[in-house]
Every structure is written in structure tokens, then in C-alpha cells.
Amino acid sequence: MFDAEQRIIARMAPRLKRVLVADPQQASARLFNELMRDLVGSFVFSAATTERAFRIAESSDPQLIVVEIGDEAVDGLAFTRKLRRSTWTCRQAPVIAVTGNATAGAILAARDAGVHEFLRKPYSVKDLLRRLEAVTLRERDWVEGVGYVGPDRRRFNSGEYAGPLKRKTDGTETPLQQKINQALKIIRAAVAAAETDPLQAMRAMRAQASIIQSLASDFQMTLAASAFQRALDRQAASKQPFTRADAEAWASRLLSFLPRDADAERRANAA
Numbered sequence: 001m002f003d004a005e006q007r008i009i010a011r012m013a014p015r016l017k018r019v020l021v022a023d024p025q026q027a028s029a030r031l032f033n034e035l036m037r038d039l040v041g042s043f044v045f046s047a048a049t050t051e052r053a054f055r056i057a058e059s060s061d062p063q064l065i066v067v068e069i070g071d072e073a074v075d076g077l078a079f080t081r082k083l084r085r086s087t088w089t090c091r092q093a094p095v096i097a098v099t100g101n102a103t104a105g106a107i108l109a110a111r112d113a114g115v116h117e118f119l120r121k122p123y124s125v126k127d128l129l130r131r132l133e134a135v136t137l138r139e140r141d142w143v144e145g146v147g148y149v150g151p152d153r154r155r156f157n158s159g160e161y162a163g164p165l166k167r168k169t170d171g172t173e174t175p176l177q178q179k180i181n182q183a184l185k186i187i188r189a190a191v192a193a194a195e196t197d198p199l200q201a202m203r204a205m206r207a208q209a210s211i212i213q214s215l216a217s218d219f220q221m222t223l224a225a226s227a228f229q230r231a232l233d234r235q236a237a238s239k240q241p242f243t244r245a246d247a248e249a250w251a252s253r254l255l256s257f258l259p260r261d262a263d264a265e266r267r268a269n270a271a
Helices: 003-015 026-040 050-060 076-084 104-113 125-137 175-192 198-215 219-238 244-255 262-270
Strands: 018-022 043-047 064-068 095-099 117-120 142-144 149-151
Touching (some): 026 125, 043 050, 050 064, 050 076, 076 095, 076 104, 104 117, 142 198, 175 198, 198 219, 219 244
Parallel strands (some): 018 043, 064 095
8 A cells, every 4th residue: 555545544543443344244244344454453343133233332332333224134224323313422433334236315315314424335445445534534513403413414425426415505604604503403493302302302402502602603692502501401400301392492592593594584575
């Protein structure tokens, strides 16, 4: 290998010491194990079923997870969705989805499950290195929502797909505005899910309140986010159930900073 590749591998290695591969096909799992051992000295846990992958992920805290999709024995998308909503230490670990059938639909389904990268079988060492570099050395924002938990989908890096993944507002907002508005929208969705999915709703609201406090330049928005965070912290400490009405009351001041959707504005004007 070239010196540049060796330097990149040396930078990646500390983040790839413990790897879980969930693949029911022994030959491909063995190949991946050998590649990771030779490239970066990884210890690879192997799982031939979804249930075994769950047990290993919960107990072994892998730094990287590779899942097969499109196979009956390992449901990589179901695994990823459960991982992202779990309380496991590795819930934010990068996930690479691997399949021999890399259709646009499969790629988008993997992205929406919370996968970081997509890798088509058969793959070369160069293909694998590109994906490993993407998940270890290129930071991506984490989205703690209700309908979606995982890396920012607008920054999906798969070399297998070049379709339109960005939201329609991405070109009209600054990166800072995008992050703040996304956090406000997630809070709005979490408030609506306060009774149907209280655990994830609370987790999403607390995460987004923290993000807004760290990013907001508007002093009043910062105060509103801080007050919202305190209300959530009190609720979490009480360990009592909360209602949608409670969440709406806590969030009302902060959500007043959410820009009005253009579509909603047009409907209001038409009425």
C-alpha cells in the first residue's frame, strides 16, 4: 500500500478495535474478519442471526457494526432500527450495510434505518477502506428524533447512490439555521409523540434542547431552550409519566421560534 493509505489506516485503527459483523454467510463473514484483522488489527465478533447480533451488540460495545441486508437470517435494517433506539453503549456506533443487491430502494431503506454507509458485494479492499474512512474519519451530525434516529441523512456518503437526498430547504438556509430549525422540528414531532413513544420523545427533546442552547445566537431563544431543558430535567428526575399537554406547555415558548412552513403559509393565505 502507498504511504498515504498507511497513514489513513493508522488513524482509523484505534476506532476499529471491536467490530461486529452480522452475516449468515460463513464465507463472507470469514473474509471480512480476515480483512479487518490484516488491515487494522480488529477483533471481529460474528453473528449469523439477528438475535445473536443483538446480544453481542448489547454486551460487547462494538465500535463498528456491519450488517447484511436482504437475508432472512439477518435483518440488518431491523437490527439497525433497534440499535438506534436502544440504551446500549454502542447505539451511535457507525453501521455499514452490505448486500449483493444494491438497488436505489435498498440504499434508501438502509439510510432511513440509520445506516452510515452502504457496501455492495463483492467488494474490493479499496471499497472497504473508503467506507471505513468515511465512518471513522468524517464526522456526521447525529439526529436524535422520534421518527428517525441516526446519522444526518442529508450527509449520506454512499458511493453507490447519487440521487437527490437533500431537503428542499437546504439551499435557502445557512448550515447553522438548518441545524436549529431541524432541532425545533424534531422537538415539535417529539411533543406530538409524548404519549405514544414517551421514552424516545423525552430523549429527542432533551438532545435537541441541548443542541439549540449550544448553537443559538438569539438570546431569547437560548433562554427558552434553557427553560425547556430544565423542565425536561425535572420531569426525568421525577420518573413520572408525562402527557402531550405537559410537553406542549414546556415547549410552547421555544417552538414560537420555528419558522412558518411555506406550504402552511400558502394554505393560511388561501383561506
